[in-house]
Amino acid sequence: MGLSFLASLPTMAIDYTQKFAPTTTGSGTVNLALPTADVWDVISKYNQPRNVASTATNPHQGTDLITPYGTNVYPIGRGWVTYVSNSEHEVDILLDINGDGLQNDNAYVRYDHLSNIYVTQGSVISSLVMPIAQSGDEGKRVGAHLHFGVMKQDSANTGRPDYWVRNEPFYRTYPFEYDNGKKLDFISYSTWDSGKIAAFYAYAYDDTYGYNAIDDGDAVVFHRKSGTNAWAMKTATFGGGVNRYYADLSSIYPVGTQVDWMVRVVRSNIKNEPGLNYYWAFHNPKFAQPDFNPSSTSNQFEYFTNTRQ
Incomplete structure (x- = not known):
């Protein structure tokens, strides 16, 4: 700590x-x-x-x-x-x-x-x-x-x-x-907007300068049809609010589909530091050092489930 x-x-x-x-x-x-x-x-x-x-x-x-x-x-x-x-x-x-x-x-x-x-x-x-x-x-x-x-x-x-x-x-x-x-959470306040959009807030303090250290492409949404195993990934878009990211899943799932989803965000300012292999976190938060790809592990990951509307 x-x-x-x-x-x-x-x-x-x-x-x-x-x-x-x-x-x-x-x-x-x-x-x-x-x-x-x-x-x-x-x-x-x-x-x-x-x-x-x-x-x-x-x-x-x-x-x-x-x-x-x-x-x-x-x-x-x-x-x-x-x-x-x-x-x-x-x-x-x-x-x-x-x-x-x-x-x-x-x-x-x-x-x-x-x-x-x-x-x-x-x-x-x-x-x-x-x-x-x-x-x-x-x-x-x-x-x-x-x-x-x-x-x-x-x-x-x-x-x-x-x-x-x-x-x-x-x-x-x-x-x-x-x-x-x-501001107390790295990733927070996830919402399912308009029955089709996985949205969340993320902000990472840079240790030295204090700016938001999340680069474009380093915030993603993992998603799948409920009842299936493999997770697909969609890059989240920044916008629609302060520190807000979102992924529109309407073109992937038809109306009425139960959708599982979760978020991974990379702390971009430390991901390329020598000897440092852990620079990511999930929402819902999970484990100490969760696997980078939830499809590559048998460990249970927490996730949200919502209905496509």
Whole structure:
């Protein structure tokens, strides 16, 4: 979970360990608060490919905000503190999404790289204006920043959240801060427009200059008729909105066809760096290091299904 500008080390092996889940309880409807009083720059987005050491996650799980050391960190929702570790500099909070006082909503937020943690395991979070900790630097092991994100547990109920989920809860709450949450995600907000168009938003920060590092042709839509196995690919077109891409599938599938589809985006500014083999991510997010071509692997990929109209 280090910063996105750490030096590249030797290639990682594909392990196909599931790290992402498409959604969680209340996603897209619950209102969440911001984790800091100010809106800080995003330096590594949720599901963004990174040029990082082999010990770091790639694509990135959660979101990194470049908060100065000692910045107050706040809960993004009411709930219960389920995990605190001063040695790991982490806090987990189980969110009470529907406000019924029951610990059964399976929606967590994890904060990492913390200093001066103020809460203890089992604490009840009833106020969003009392800080839970301050941002830190893992004892100078990373540059000072806040890593946070929404998570869920898998069916095994291991006691801690396992999967990272996209930042959809921010879409309804903060229209200006982080552009309804879309600036927190590498690929976000997929829609099936006019019954025939697979559309999505994608933006990749260049580590040095900050511009959108996605070249023409590096955002594609994989598609197939539901019930078939092989994926076809169509290059997405940029347009129709800020950071919006789309692929019109109307000439491929007749009206009434059930269509499976998913998105792959390449982070163009790092794809040609020596020794770096991983520079892509999918939406829905999947695995740690998913295969570049979903037709060449037997591993299950998450996808959307919509009807051609």
